[in-house]
Amino acid sequence: MPRPHLHAARVHAPAMITNSGDIHGSGNGREIVKLSAVAYSTSPSMEAAAGMNASSDGGRRPLRVFFLPFFARGHLLPLTDLACRMAAARPAKVEATMVVTPANGTLIATTVTRAMDEGHSVRLLRYPFPDVGLESGVECLGAAAQHDAWRVYRAVDLSQPIHKKLLLEHRPDAVVADVPFWWVTDIAAEIGVPRLTFHPVGIFAQLALNNLYAIRSDIIRDGVAAPSVVVPGMPGKEIAIPPSELPEFLLQDAVLSMEWDNIKAAQLAGFGVIVNTFADLEKPYCDEYRRVDARRAYFVGPVSLPIDSAVHRGGDGNVDCLEWLSTKPSRSVVYACFGSWACFSARQIRELALGLEASNKPFLWVVRSEDSDGLWVPEGWEQRVADRGMLVRGWAPQLAVLAHPSVGAFLTHCGWNSVLEAASAGLPVLTWPLVFEQFINERLVTEVAAFGSRLWDGGKRNVRVDDADTVPAEAIGQAVAGFMDGGERWDKMRSRAKELAGKARAAVSENGSSWRDLHRLIDDLTEARASRVPSYEDS
Incomplete structure (x- = not known):
C-alpha cells in the first residue's frame, strides 16, 4: 500500500469535546504553553533503573x-x-x-x-x-x-x-x-x-471506522434520516448501524474529521501498530487489518492478563466492594459500570436506580464522583436496596470485580477495555453504549462474538446523550432480571464467554498468539536498533 504524505508536525487550534465525544476546534491558545526548566524528572527510586x-x-x-x-x-x-x-x-x-x-x-x-x-x-x-x-x-x-x-x-x-x-x-x-x-x-x-x-480500541471498530470514513461524503449527504448505514468492506457478516449511532465526525466537520488523514498517514508511515486485543476474539478482522492498515501489526492483548494485584490498578478505589461481593452467592451479582467518562442525565440515572431495584437482583453499581451528589437518588432508595445492592462512588477495581466469583454479568457501556476485560473474565454482558465507537463495539459483542445482549431496543439511541430516549426503569428491571435468570439463550452467551476467557488466557501464555506478537515486537525493535548508524548513545 502506498504511504500517504505525512504533514510536518504543527500546533493546531485547541480542541473542545462535546457530550458525544467528538472534537471541535476553538480558539488559539498557543501562548499558554509553559515549558518548565524542570520538565523532566523521575522519582529517586526509579532513577536507579536508568543506571x-x-x-x-x-x-x-x-x-x-x-x-x-x-x-x-x-x-x-x-x-x-x-x-x-x-x-x-x-x-x-x-x-x-x-x-x-x-x-x-x-x-x-x-x-x-x-x-x-x-x-x-x-x-x-x-x-x-x-x-x-x-x-x-x-x-x-x-x-x-x-x-x-x-x-x-x-x-x-x-x-x-x-x-x-x-x-x-x-x-x-x-x-x-x-x-x-x-x-x-x-x-x-x-x-x-x-x-x-x-x-x-479493538480491530473490529478500527476497521469499521476506517471504512465508514471512506464513504463519509455519502453518509453526510444522506443525513440522519437514513435508516442505517452498511459498513463497507468488512469480512464476515454484514454490519449495519443507524446514523444516530455513528461518531459525529462522520456526520459533520470536526477536528477529528480534519485530523483523520494526519492520524492515518502517521500510522502508515510509522514502524507499526500495537493493539490491545487477541486474535481469537476478532477473527477474521485481524487478518484484514494486517493487510490494509499497518506496515506491521502486533496484537498483544489482553494486556491486563494475568490478573495479579489488580486492586489498586489505576489509582486508589473502593476495595470494600470486594468484601461485599464475598457475601453474595456465586454468579448472582450484576456489575454495572459505564466507564470514567460516561455522561447520563439526572433523569436517566434515576431510572437506572429504579430499574436495578425493580430487577430484584443483587447489584454492584459504580457511578462517577461527579454524579454522586445524591440529588438523583429516589427517596428511600438506598434503604430499600441496602441488603442486595451496593453503590460505589468514584473508582472501583474493575479487574478484581470482574474476576470475583459472585459476579455473574456485566452491564457495560461497551468501552473497549470493558469489552476485553469481560471476555477475559468469562462474563456475559448487557450492552448500553453511549458515545463514539461504543455502538460499533456492541455489534462485535452481540452479533459477532455473541457473548452479550442489548439492554434495550425500545427507543431512539444516539451518540448525543441529550438526543437519546430515556431508558425506562421498567425496561431496565426486566432486562436485568431476564438476563440473570438464565435460559437457553443466556446459557449460550455464558458458554461463549467462558470459551473466550480460555482463549484470552491461552493468547498471553507462552507460545500463545499475543505472547508471540509481543516477543516479535521486541525482536523487531532490537533488530531495528542494530541496523541504525551507531551514535554516541550506543557507545
Whole structure:
C-alpha cells in the first residue's frame, strides 16, 4: 500500500469535546504553553533503573522504549500494562519508560513500582501538563468535569512542542505513542528511531471506522434520516448501524474529521501498530487489518492478563466492594459500570436506580464522583436496596470485580477495555453504549462474538446523550432480571464467554498468539536498533 504524505508536525487550534465525544476546534491558545526548566524528572527510586548501561547481549544496554499515553485512564492503564509486559518479557534487555504528566503518573505509580519490585526495568518520566485552565492535579478526562473536557483535548495539541523537546533530549530506541499524538512519527523519524502507534480500541471498530470514513461524503449527504448505514468492506457478516449511532465526525466537520488523514498517514508511515486485543476474539478482522492498515501489526492483548494485584490498578478505589461481593452467592451479582467518562442525565440515572431495584437482583453499581451528589437518588432508595445492592462512588477495581466469583454479568457501556476485560473474565454482558465507537463495539459483542445482549431496543439511541430516549426503569428491571435468570439463550452467551476467557488466557501464555506478537515486537525493535548508524548513545 502506498504511504500517504505525512504533514510536518504543527500546533493546531485547541480542541473542545462535546457530550458525544467528538472534537471541535476553538480558539488559539498557543501562548499558554509553559515549558518548565524542570520538565523532566523521575522519582529517586526509579532513577536507579536508568543506571543500567549494559546487558548480557554483547554488553549493549537494554532496548529503551518510551510510551506516551493520551490523557484518559482508558488509554493510560492498558499502555502501562503493555510497558510492564514488555519489560517482564525480556528482563534486563528491555527498559520501558512511561512518559506522563504528574497526576497521571500518580495513577500508575503502584503498577510501575510493583514491576520494579519484581526486578523489571520500568520507569516514570514526568513532563508538565499544559496550562489549559484546569485545577491543579486535573490532567485526564475522568478527573475533569464534563464541561471542562474540551480543555483536556486542548492539552493534547499543546503537548506537541513538549514531546519534541523531550524526545530530542532523551533519544530512546523506540517510541510507542497513543493515537492522538500523530506528530510523534515525524519526531521519531528526526532522531532515527521507530514510532509505533498504540490503539486501545479493538480491530473490529478500527476497521469499521476506517471504512465508514471512506464513504463519509455519502453518509453526510444522506443525513440522519437514513435508516442505517452498511459498513463497507468488512469480512464476515454484514454490519449495519443507524446514523444516530455513528461518531459525529462522520456526520459533520470536526477536528477529528480534519485530523483523520494526519492520524492515518502517521500510522502508515510509522514502524507499526500495537493493539490491545487477541486474535481469537476478532477473527477474521485481524487478518484484514494486517493487510490494509499497518506496515506491521502486533496484537498483544489482553494486556491486563494475568490478573495479579489488580486492586489498586489505576489509582486508589473502593476495595470494600470486594468484601461485599464475598457475601453474595456465586454468579448472582450484576456489575454495572459505564466507564470514567460516561455522561447520563439526572433523569436517566434515576431510572437506572429504579430499574436495578425493580430487577430484584443483587447489584454492584459504580457511578462517577461527579454524579454522586445524591440529588438523583429516589427517596428511600438506598434503604430499600441496602441488603442486595451496593453503590460505589468514584473508582472501583474493575479487574478484581470482574474476576470475583459472585459476579455473574456485566452491564457495560461497551468501552473497549470493558469489552476485553469481560471476555477475559468469562462474563456475559448487557450492552448500553453511549458515545463514539461504543455502538460499533456492541455489534462485535452481540452479533459477532455473541457473548452479550442489548439492554434495550425500545427507543431512539444516539451518540448525543441529550438526543437519546430515556431508558425506562421498567425496561431496565426486566432486562436485568431476564438476563440473570438464565435460559437457553443466556446459557449460550455464558458458554461463549467462558470459551473466550480460555482463549484470552491461552493468547498471553507462552507460545500463545499475543505472547508471540509481543516477543516479535521486541525482536523487531532490537533488530531495528542494530541496523541504525551507531551514535554516541550506543557507545
